[in-house]
Amino acid sequence: xxxxxxxxxxxxxxxxxxxxxxxxxxxxxxxxxxxxxxxxxxxxxxxxxxxxxxxxxxxxxxxxxxxxxxxxxxxxxxxxxxxxxxxxxxxxxxxxxxxxxxxxxxxxxxxxxxxxxxxxxxxx
Numbered sequence: 315x316x317x318x319x320x321x322x323x324x325x326x327x328x329x330x331x332x333x334x335x336x337x338x339x340x341x342x343x344x345x346x347x348x349x350x351x352x353x354x355x356x357x358x359x360x361x362x363x364x365x366x367x368x369x370x371x372x373x374x375x376x377x378x379x380x381x382x383x384x385x386x387x388x389x390x391x392x393x394x395x396x397x398x399x400x401x402x403x404x405x406x407x408x409x410x411x412x413x414x415x416x417x418x419x420x421x422x423x424x425x426x427x428x429x430x431x432x433x434x435x436x437x438x
Contacts, residue, residue, distance in 0.1 A: 316355040316379045317346065323353075323379045350421040355379070355392055360410030365403030373400060389416035390432065 315326040328342040346352065364373045378399060382392050393414045400412055 315344070315357075316353075316375065317344075318353050318379070318383055319349065319351045321383060323383050325376060325379065348419060350419055352417070352419045353383070353389070353392070354417040355382075355396065356415040357396065358411055358413040360408055360412040361396065361400045361414060363410060364400035364408065364412070367409045368403065368405055370403055373403060389418040392416040392418070 315328065317324055317326055326344060330340055330342040346354070362373055362375060366372055378396060382395065387395065393416045396414050396416075397412060401408060
């Protein structure tokens, strides 16, 4: 997980192990105060391990996060770029599932408060 705000970010390691692998696994829970500028990126191990099968070593999440925070990317752009980079490292043939969720909070001056969520689910 990557968490950041105001141009700074931290890589946060989970301690629970893979969710769904064992019946009684409890996920790691991290609580953060909500504030404009907060960005959070969550990903599966398929993204983090992208490139290992092709001999490139593990994905450099720190370098990706530095670039994403420097470029002030929105949530959709973060997801698109992270998945594209991970897929490229696996030669567009991932060895594991790849899922990325990004959250970007921003201030909102409009009196009509609208929250938007988008999702793309490709079907065979």
